[in-house]
Amino acid sequence: MQPYAELPNLTAQASNxxxxxxxDTGGHDATVPLVLLQHFRGNLENWxxxxxxxxxxxxxxxxxxxxxxxxxxxxxxxxIEQMAxxxxxxxxxxxxxxxxxxxxxxxSFVAQEVTLIRPAIARRVVLASSAPQGxxxxxxxxxxxIGAVGTPQTSPEEYLDVFFARSDTSRQAGQAALKRxxxxxxxxxxxxxxxxxxxxxxxxxxxxxxxxxxLQRVSAIKHPVFVANGDSDPMIxxxxxxxxxxxxxQAKVKIYPDAAHxxxxxxxxxxxxxxEAFLSAPR
Amino acid sequence: MQPYAELPNLTAQASNxxxxxxxDTGGHDATVPLVLLQHFRGNLENWxxxxxxxxxxxxxxxxxxxxxxxxxxxxxxxxIEQMAxxxxxxxxxxxxxxxxxxxxxxxSFVAQEVTLIRPAIARRVVLASSAPQGxxxxxxxxxxxIGAVGTPQTSPEEYLDVFFARSDTSRQAGQAALKRxxxxxxxxxxxxxxxxxxxxxxxxxxxxxxxxxxLQRVSAIKHPVFVANGDSDPMIxxxxxxxxxxxxxQAKVKIYPDAAHxxxxxxxxxxxxxxEAFLSAPR
Numbered sequence: 001m002q003p004y005a006e007l008p009n010l011t012a013q014a015s016n017x018x019x020x021x022x023x024d025t026g027g028h029d030a031t032v033p034l035v036l037l038q039h040f041r042g043n044l045e046n047w048x049x050x051x052x053x054x055x056x057x058x059x060x061x062x063x064x065x066x067x068x069x070x071x072x073x074x075x076x077x078x079x080i081e082q083m084a085x086x087x088x089x090x091x092x093x094x095x096x097x098x099x100x101x102x103x104x105x106x107x108s109f110v111a112q113e114v115t116l117i118r119p120a121i122a123r124r125v126v127l128a129s130s131a132p133q134g135x136x137x138x139x140x141x142x143x144x145x146i147g148a149v150g151t152p153q154t155s156p157e158e159y160l161d162v163f164f165a166r167s168d169t170s171r172q173a174g175q176a177a178l179k180r181x182x183x184x185x186x187x188x189x190x191x192x193x194x195x196x197x198x199x200x201x202x203x204x205x206x207x208x209x210x211x212x213x214x215l216q217r218v219s220a221i222k223h224p225v226f227v228a229n230g231d232s233d234p235m236i237x238x239x240x241x242x243x244x245x246x247x248x249x250q251a252k253v254k255i256y257p258d259a260a261h262x263x264x265x266x267x268x269x270x271x272x273x274x275x276e277a278f279l280s281a282p283r
Numbered sequence: 284m285q286p287y288a289e290l291p292n293l294t295a296q297a298s299n300x301x302x303x304x305x306x307d308t309g310g311h312d313a314t315v316p317l318v319l320l321q322h323f324r325g326n327l328e329n330w331x332x333x334x335x336x337x338x339x340x341x342x343x344x345x346x347x348x349x350x351x352x353x354x355x356x357x358x359x360x361x362x363i364e365q366m367a368x369x370x371x372x373x374x375x376x377x378x379x380x381x382x383x384x385x386x387x388x389x390x391s392f393v394a395q396e397v398t399l400i401r402p403a404i405a406r407r408v409v410l411a412s413s414a415p416q417g418x419x420x421x422x423x424x425x426x427x428x429i430g431a432v433g434t435p436q437t438s439p440e441e442y443l444d445v446f447f448a449r450s451d452t453s454r455q456a457g458q459a460a461l462k463r464x465x466x467x468x469x470x471x472x473x474x475x476x477x478x479x480x481x482x483x484x485x486x487x488x489x490x491x492x493x494x495x496x497x498l499q500r501v502s503a504i505k506h507p508v509f510v511a512n513g514d515s516d517p518m519i520x521x522x523x524x525x526x527x528x529x530x531x532x533q534a535k536v537k538i539y540p541d542a543a544h545x546x547x548x549x550x551x552x553x554x555x556x557x558x559e560a561f562l563s564a565p566r
Contacts, residue, residue, distance in 0.1 A: 212499045242536060246526025253525060
């Protein structure tokens with residue numbers, strides 16, 4: 001298996017006219033592919049290679065830049081709904097039929113919307129650091145969070161403040177994850193730009209407008225869903241994972257200790273094993 | 284400290300004209316008393332004495348029969364709301380001011396309603412084997428559950444089927460709990476009658492009429508809340524504990540392994556320690 005850090009950048013031309021940048025681990029070709037949906041301002045390099053390599057032990061794993069993000073063509077839309085349509089176009093262009101979805105942060109909002117708009121495209125769904133549309137208290141990130149990851153130039157320290165917890169263990173895990181993400185020095189993905197940041201944050205705020213009635217939407221998701229978060233995520237509180245798990249009929253939930261928004265990088269081996277158990281469990 | 288099995292039966296005359304039967308461990312008189320709200324068809328004898336004795340290590344614990352139940356006077360009402368008013372009348376009659384509440388099953392519905400109707404009466408709230416009003420799928424117990432605990436004469440085996448899990452460990456814990464509950468042979472509480480069963484089940488069904496809008500009610504509970512259940516409760520699925528924990532702003536949640544509706548009897552020492560940690564935690 002080729003490690004994530006060495007995978008070539010591929011392009012998928014979709015019917016919506018977008019050329020999507022993606023990477024494909026290619027292994028385990030007989031399994032349902034696991035398509036990953038990325039966080040706020042993230043591109044192909046913002047997946048911890050250790051997590052992808054762990055997941056790729058038992059699954060074909062595909063990462064991609066959605067429309068307008070990183071090296072993909074087009075303009076980043078300012079609604080989760082349009083991002084979902086763009087993700088559906090990418091998945092359709094892969095020509096693989098049904099996939100498993102793993103959405104992280106804003107990518108988990110997109111994963112919910114994909115599953116609601118086109119239920120048949122998803123087999124099982126993992127929602128990492130997630131919340132349902134309309135949840136009270138979700139209207140934009142907290143000031144210290146948007147102040148850290150929403151500025152034109154963000155620092156590794158600001159990234160660590162949001163994605164990792166305050167403990168030494170978590171901080172060291174964060175440093176190690178950053179090192180892995182920056183290790184690749186050839187064919188790195190294009191950095192996301194300010195227009196992407198603005199459009200994505202508009203989408204986040206729009207998604208977070210309080211709307212109790214909208215909470216009912218996810219109860220239409222009949223798929224098995226695995227909801228996961230770090231116990232001290234300052235960006236999307238674990239509280240919202242419980243809310244999702246209580247609203248989605250077939251959900252299970254796990255909160256990882258001593259971890260924040262990037263719990264899935266910090267606990268990459270444990271999380272990948274949990275994802276594998278979830279994806280391979282009998283229905 | 285006098286063990287629960289030896290506590291005298293007391294009577295509190297309340298302003299609503301009801302004479303409430305209750306027991307009071309009396310210890311730790313300086314602490315906020317912990318008032319317990321009982322399950323469907325339960326009376327003073329249906330609290331596992333082991334749990335009460337564990338809780339009484341650090342709290343004054345008060346159990347009571349609500350209006351119309353067991354040895355209390357009056358008629359069992361057929362709504363959770365009226366049960367809450369009756370519980371408020373009892374707590375007021377104690378003359379202790381603010382209390383902590385621990386509601387179990389239908390008693391946890393009453394505890395929610397007490398906290399909503401008169402927020403000032405409760406300091407902290409424990410909801411065991413609980414669900415919010417209006418939650419989808421909560422309209423009456425499942426056929427095998429009401430078939431087991433809803434009949435005129437129920438057997439110990441039927442009780443075990445609902446309150447304990449299928450494993451040998453859980454079954455043995457159930458037998459031990461039943462033995463403790465039946466050990467008292469003097470001044471046992473009056474058994475609940477069929478009118479109580481009917482009125483309480485009307486209240487359960489009424490509470491469970493699907494109403495997504497009603498889910499928002501518990502978001503008004505600003506108290507610290509501890510939500511707990513057994514992982515295989517067939518009466519009120521742990522799913523609803525996550526829903527409560529996601530709707531109540533200050534909630535924490537714990538699901539106990541290899542346990543069902545009566546997880547708090549099976550894991551009495553662990554649960555009592557968790558309750559004590561919750562009640563004594565700094566705000």
